[in-house]
Amino acid sequence: MLAAAAGVAVSALAAGLLTGVPAPIISVGNAAVDLAPPALKDFAVEQFGTLDKPILLGGIIVVIAVVAAAAGLIGLRHPRAALALTGLLGGLAVLAAATDRTSLTAAPVTVVPAVLALVTSLVALASMLSRLSRREAAESAPWLEAHPGDDVGADFDRRKFIEAVLATGAVTAAAGIATRFLGGTAAVASRGAVRIPMPADRAGAVPAGAQLRVPGITPYLTNNDDFYRIDTALTPPDVPTDGWTLRIHGMVDREIELDFTALLQRRLVERRVTLTCVSIEVGGDLAGNATWIGVPLSELLAEAGVQDGADALLSTSADGFTAGTPISAVTDGRDAMIAIAMNGEPLPIIHGFPARMVVPGLYGYVSATKWLTEIEVTRFADFTAYWTDRDWAEQAPIKTFSRIDVPGSFAQLKAGSNAVAGVAWAQERGIDRVEVRVDGGDWQPARLGAADGLATWRQWVVEWDAEPGSHELEVRATDATGEVQPSERVPPRPDGATGWQSVSVTVT
Numbered sequence: 001m002l003a004a005a006a007g008v009a010v011s012a013l014a015a016g017l018l019t020g021v022p023a024p025i026i027s028v029g030n031a032a033v034d035l036a037p038p039a040l041k042d043f044a045v046e047q048f049g050t051l052d053k054p055i056l057l058g059g060i061i062v063v064i065a066v067v068a069a070a071a072g073l074i075g076l077r078h079p080r081a082a083l084a085l086t087g088l089l090g091g092l093a094v095l096a097a098a099t100d101r102t103s104l105t106a107a108p109v110t111v112v113p114a115v116l117a118l119v120t121s122l123v124a125l126a127s128m129l130s131r132l133s134r135r136e137a138a139e140s141a142p143w144l145e146a147h148p149g150d151d152v153g154a155d156f157d158r159r160k161f162i163e164a165v166l167a168t169g170a171v172t173a174a175a176g177i178a179t180r181f182l183g184g185t186a187a188v189a190s191r192g193a194v195r196i197p198m199p200a201d202r203a204g205a206v207p208a209g210a211q212l213r214v215p216g217i218t219p220y221l222t223n224n225d226d227f228y229r230i231d232t233a234l235t236p237p238d239v240p241t242d243g244w245t246l247r248i249h250g251m252v253d254r255e256i257e258l259d260f261t262a263l264l265q266r267r268l269v270e271r272r273v274t275l276t277c278v279s280i281e282v283g284g285d286l287a288g289n290a291t292w293i294g295v296p297l298s299e300l301l302a303e304a305g306v307q308d309g310a311d312a313l314l315s316t317s318a319d320g321f322t323a324g325t326p327i328s329a330v331t332d333g334r335d336a337m338i339a340i341a342m343n344g345e346p347l348p349i350i351h352g353f354p355a356r357m358v359v360p361g362l363y364g365y366v367s368a369t370k371w372l373t374e375i376e377v378t379r380f381a382d383f384t385a386y387w388t389d390r391d392w393a394e395q396a397p398i399k400t401f402s403r404i405d406v407p408g409s410f411a412q413l414k415a416g417s418n419a420v421a422g423v424a425w426a427q428e429r430g431i432d433r434v435e436v437r438v439d440g441g442d443w444q445p446a447r448l449g450a451a452d453g454l455a456t457w458r459q460w461v462v463e464w465d466a467e468p469g470s471h472e473l474e475v476r477a478t479d480a481t482g483e484v485q486p487s488e489r490v491p492p493r494p495d496g497a498t499g500w501q502s503v504s505v506t507v508t
Ligand SMILES: Nc1nc2c(c(=O)[nH]1)N[C@H]1C(S)=C(S)[C@@H](COP(=O)(O)O)O[C@H]1N2
Pocket: 227, 228, 229, 230, 231, 232, 233, 275, 276, 277, 278, 317, 318, 319, 321, 350, 351, 352, 363, 364, 365, 368, 369, 370, 371
């Protein structure tokens, strides 16, 4: 296990020193994510939510530890078998590193950390086994026998073994500590140097009354630190602005290629947009409302000249994620953009630094590509994307949604006046009405927070005169086309969940 830990630590340090190379353990995790059958992925997301990644990494560490422990036990009698098992583990790491779509470097560099993991763990294991098991192993592996002139006594063996253990432990600890203090990636340094210019077209102040004064309600604007995060990469790709470009190509009259400076020099707009993940369950929280600054996508497309017959944008990220967005959703007047800032800061690394797409009204998996590098103007008939390859719908406008933030599930309330409040959204259609009912009674209209364009959620509140007993509260919204949120419960796959949320409370 110590030999395996040394391999993991040394390879993580090597990956930290090489720009754009994920640590091999992360590559193994990425391979697991990509190879997992859709049903297993759904299960993991349902059970663990956004904790699925730490749990996956924990699972990988447990598997490595178990295999390594087995190798150690086997090694007492069969050192060759132990080395073969360890070699197999290291070999899988090399394979995962070689095929990791999130790596930003060419093949030979990409596998350097994994090869180091392989070599380190083999050397450490061999050195420890050769000290520990000299006598037991002598019969099974003559090549591990004492070198001529070695003093083969019990004390000598123990001392040498302890030396080998301490040396391996020291290498592991030193690599671990050095990785810790490495001081961040190239993207972190690059982000620190970015200054976002004042946008030509500002968002204006949040309308008075958009933020209701109800304790416990979801804040109207979501802080970057509280913003949900969904991506397929176990660690965000390391993309400094230096060397980054965005290429717009495909069915266009003129290809466009912009570096980060050129992007900043274009006309910038600032807009509030609520992003939503298609995986959100009834009552779920995979949505957030932020102020974005970016370059209007419609202007870039107009400049490139979209050719007849094109109906899709295939966007690609530095980590190999892809998404297909209808061109109509980008050119119909809504504020689709290449975003470079979120809530007054350069995009946080995990939210797509240096640039990402934001398209109001579409779920993130078909529109919100982070670490964006490429947009191909094309036809839906001619490609599939990361999630459409995994049974999710090609077209995915955001469905009308309403959520009760307060009271929480199974809350204990005092009889009398209580606020029932939350948020609702129907991006690009608008929320016209939110209603609440108690114990299946009549629907009561909620007071809505001030509207702030069509791209954002809206808060709502109902004053409820609660009587003692157990009660069930339900909520539903109606969008501005008059469509009532359906009561029928459907799961998120393939194009978003529906159903009314209900919350049980006790009033005393
Ligand atoms: N490169 C990349 N971009 C991505 C994803 C991803 O996995 N990789 N996930 C998408 C999904 S499913 C959603 S819901 C949004 C989430 O954006 P956020 O993590 O900034 O909240 O990003 C989208 N962009």
